[in-house]
Amino acid sequence: MKNVNQPTFRIKAQAQFVQNKKFLNSFKKRNPREVDDLFHAAHEQVFSEIDCLTCANCCKTTSPIFYQTDIERLAKALGIKPGDVVEEYLRIDEDKDYVLQSSPCPFLGDDNRCRVYQDRPKACREYPHTDRKKMVQILELTHKNTLVCPAVFEIVERIRKQAT
Secondary structure (H helix, E strand, O other): OEOOOHHHHHHHHHHHHHHHHHHHHHHHHOOHHHHHHHHHHHHHHHHOOEOHHHOOHHHHHOOOOEOHHHHHHHHHHHOOOHHHHHHHHEEEOOOOOEEEOOOOOOOEOOOOOEOOHHHOOHHHHHOOOOOOOOHHHHHHHHHHHOOOOHHHHHHHHHHHHHHO
């Protein structure tokens, strides 16, 4: 497994940001199944090589959306009431969604492991979403995630190189 070099990743991701946006926008005109196949294959390959525990940038810089079922599951795991989870850890954002009050995630350990991994929110379970169906629907999110997740950046880079 490869370690992630954060400074190098950030420089590369910023340098390719505009080019990756144009490239991902071109996928909107392609067959959705073909797009899914490209992403899923690259996802499997990249995640067999990259160790997320060397990075955890997603947990350090972004917040997942917490749905009511996530709040209830987390409350049960922590042995507190759902209202206490909301009060202690969450806030309502501009889209009226529950998100973390601050970053990094309060459940992220010093070893980059999630202390509530088995009970983490659905958004964390699905992140970075590069293995989901109908990727054409989330190309803008995928583009934004190239700045957050080295694996997403690498997935897009590999697909882009494959297409040229």
